[in-house]
Amino acid sequence: MKPRLKKLKKLLQQESLDAAIISSIPNIIYLTDFAHFSSEEREAFLLITGGNNYLFTDRRYIYAAQKHVKDFTICEIGQDNHLEDWIKKIAKKEIINRLGIEENNITIAEYKKIASAVTRTKHYDLHALRMIKSQQEIAAIKKACAITDQAFEHIVEQIQIGMTEKEVALLLEMFIKKHHAELSFNTIVAFAENGAYIHHKTGDKKLTANSPILIDFGVRFQNYCSDMSRTFFFGKATNEQKDAYQTVLASQEKAIEFIQKKLAKKEVINLSEVDLIARDYMVKKKYDSLPHALGHGIGLEVHESPRLSPASEDMITDGMVFSIEPGIYNLNKFGIRIEDIFAVEEHKLVQLTNSSRALLEIHN
Ligand code: GLY
Ligand code: MN
Ligand code: MN
Numbered sequence: 010m011k012p013r014l015k016k017l018k019k020l021l022q023q024e025s026l027d028a029a030i031i032s033s034i035p036n037i038i039y040l041t042d043f044a045h046f047s048s049e050e051r052e053a054f055l056l057i058t059g060g061n062n063y064l065f066t067d068r069r070y071i072y073a074a075q076k077h078v079k080d081f082t083i084c085e086i087g088q089d090n091h092l093e094d095w096i097k098k099i100a101k102k103e104i105i106n107r108l109g110i111e112e113n114n115i116t117i118a119e120y121k122k123i124a125s126a127v128t129r130t131k132h133y134d135l136h137a138l139r140m141i142k143s144q145q146e147i148a149a150i151k152k153a154c155a156i157t158d159q160a161f162e163h164i165v166e167q168i169q170i171g172m173t174e175k176e177v178a179l180l181l182e183m184f185i186k187k188h189h190a191e192l193s194f195n196t197i198v199a200f201a202e203n204g205a206y207i208h209h210k211t212g213d214k215k216l217t218a219n220s221p222i223l224i225d226f227g228v229r230f231q232n233y234c235s236d237m238s239r240t241f242f243f244g245k246a247t248n249e250q251k252d253a254y255q256t257v258l259a260s261q262e263k264a265i266e267f268i269q270k271k272l273a274k275k276e277v278i279n280l281s282e283v284d285l286i287a288r289d290y291m292v293k294k295k296y297d298s299l300p301h302a303l304g305h306g307i308g309l310e311v312h313e314s315p316r317l318s319p320a321s322e323d324m325i326t327d328g329m330v331f332s333i334e335p336g337i338y339n340l341n342k343f344g345i346r347i348e349d350i351f352a353v354e355e356h357k358l359v360q361l362t363n364s365s366r367a368l369l370e371i372h373n
Pocket of ligand 3: 236305332334348
């Protein structure tokens, strides 16, 4: 049995479940290595029991699933075979009393249908399933990060006064696709005061001289994501912008150094403490506290466990991959964010996105 399925079955045992429905597409990809389903629509479910694994999908995907998905019985959902009919049949045959349902993923309508097929359901949390990555997963993220660095270099070379935010985003997308990868989320390109909107919607604003440029983008390679932000200046940065930039950079460096030192001493590192190190530094420098979490895990999804936030209960472990992304947002003026991806390998913090973080002013 694949180690991933083994890990899941162990988690189910800990929850005293006889079987579980897996409904989130990233978890389906993780367990089947089959990435054809859209994550915007509900096109498949898995049922994992003590002894068997089932994949339910409709005619659009059934032949591809039969061809590519190993270790699963492929069951077709259709007019005469609804998901709940399949579950009912299998639950009777395999004596499933307590069926687990992924608590962060299902709609109430789906829940009602699934619950009608068994005697008891229990919701369970799967956030830990993908939190620790294998070397193979980290290798895919490293490749996504390498393309990210190349794409950023390309943009720094290509960006010109008069280009719109959308044009810059399109240049990035073309570069990434030419390198056999996809976007991992909608690219954020924010000129001047638009950078103060943390997740600005890339629009038609044109680049003018002496403007800060905030770009936050990610690459998906072999299903694994990267995520990087850089803020740089077309022309000259003001002293106010420079001070904010150096504060963001230093707060990211404080967090990195904190992790590195504690890893070297083999001390426990709570991710909530890492968040506080960066946050407190910004406050000490008389800026507002960070208006979002310092970072997040990344893998098959751009945002996954662990969280680097004041409320995080996770501790750093080998195999984790996460962002560290402090920012200062000065409404109606500008925003500065610096974001990089890191992996923890053999008790060391390894930086995976490596574009320069030195304050960059482009003159041409
Ligand atoms: N681009 C989303 C994020 O940085 O979390
Ligand atoms: Mn980002
Ligand atoms: Mn991020």
